[in-house]
Amino acid sequence: MRSIEDDLFPSTPGKVKIERTNMLNRQFYRCFASTSTMFVWALFLIALTASYLSFQSFVDPRNRHFAASWGGLNWEKQVRTSAQIRDSRHMSVLVTGAAGFVGSHVSLALKKRGDGVVGLDNFNDYYDPSLKRARKSLLNENGIFVVEGDINDARLLSKLFDVVAFSHVMHLAAQAGVRYAMKNPASYIHSNIAGLVTLLETCKAAVPQPSLVWASSSSVYGLNEKVPFSESDQTDQPASLYAATKKSGEEITHTYNHIYGLSITGLRFFTVYGPWGRPDMAYFSFTRNILQGKPITVYRGKNRADLARDFTYIDDIVKGCLGSLDTSGKSTGNTSPVTVPTLVSILERHLKVKAKKNFVDMPGNGDVPFTHANISLARSELGYKPSTDLQTGLKKFVKWPLRVVRHKHRLSLVLDISDHGGTTVASPAAMDLAMTQNRSTHMTTTSPRFKTLKQFQHDQIDHNKNSEASSRSWRGPRQSPASGGRP
């Protein structure tokens, strides 16, 4: 008869089968034109396409391993309610891997002290999902909503950040387990690398950018012989694919901090154990087998030396996670120089218009090749902490007319700049809204009063070309006398 443990915790984790095509070993032979040869080539092309699609299945968020359901007003309400903070001193945290071992404990601890928590988990079957479902129920009972979805789903992540301006992300979703990588290497790339990058891209684009704390692993120390392991030790000799993906995660997060100023803290967990733990881990499976009178397999190292781990109890890990969230710096954005072509590409993305670029040698007119501010003195003397990165700042810039209109006119969504002969300048976002508005106010989108920034700039260029005398530069919206008059 099967026990409850058997039902809940299978002894053989991992059921995802992957199919691989070894393209490198494929032999090519000279073929002659004949119907049969063409048939063979057609088959080959189909196989090639199938291989490509199969590869995409673990890097392309659209080809998920499961069908997630999310969205809708009720769903948004649940997300918002779950993210509510007790008071302004608390944080709103997106916890990925919330139905996992560490994720569920951290979520409960955050909620208990008054933080807002929204969970995200893909409920994969690396080990029996019924344990994850049981953890989810526990979280639900404590007011935590767990969204069912994958960190590779960029649309879902972006939606979550649209609904809630998370101040922090606790990233614990991962393909865990050291030895399982021999069976299913693709799952490690899918979650620990592709999923991580998708999450970082979302955090980078979010306004405001959240601070991120994530789980790396003691396994990055790999074959390191210097003990005890410490942060400054070399970590370039991973002993498993799992370790290699966690080490890659450390390098990837470094670049997102360096380029985009995202605040990121990586924690190297050492073999975490405790209640609600993972059935694939040794302490768990040993316990089950001992209780059932079954034998256990204890591995040994070279010369029959005992293996050893610095086991860490879950409550200590939870304290470490909360402490890291509490002390994490704010994402600072523009602490690194951004190249001018990058500036242009950000503008292109926000304006949804491709720039016509002419690259020419820098003229000798006093321009300098680069600037990069060391703000440490300003930080210590003045408490200066720039918090707007270029992505965010430019996004605000291109939306500027829309914001001013909201403030001044409330009902109108378009800014009228009468300095420019009554021309209305609208950002693309404002244009969309203006078009929506037109439907109800019976105005047509062909009205000369509506122009996008791009159209306005083109007109300005033509205007300047045609009449030097009347050339005027755009001075922005009128200032109220109280704010100092026109610039």
Ligand SMILES: O=C(O)[C@H]1O[C@H](OP(=O)(O)OP(=O)(O)OC[C@H]2O[C@@H](n3ccc(=O)[nH]c3=O)[C@H](O)[C@@H]2O)[C@H](O)[C@@H](O)[C@H]1O
């Ligand atoms: O700190 C980490 O970075 C990792 O910790 C954990 O990995 P490990 O430390 O390898 O834990 P675990 O499997 O419990 O094996 C413990 C010991 O039992 C030995 N072991 C294992 C199985 C067995 O049947 N027999 C056995 O002797 C085994 O050889 C080992 O010596 C997480 O799973 C991993 O996701 C990651 O977070």
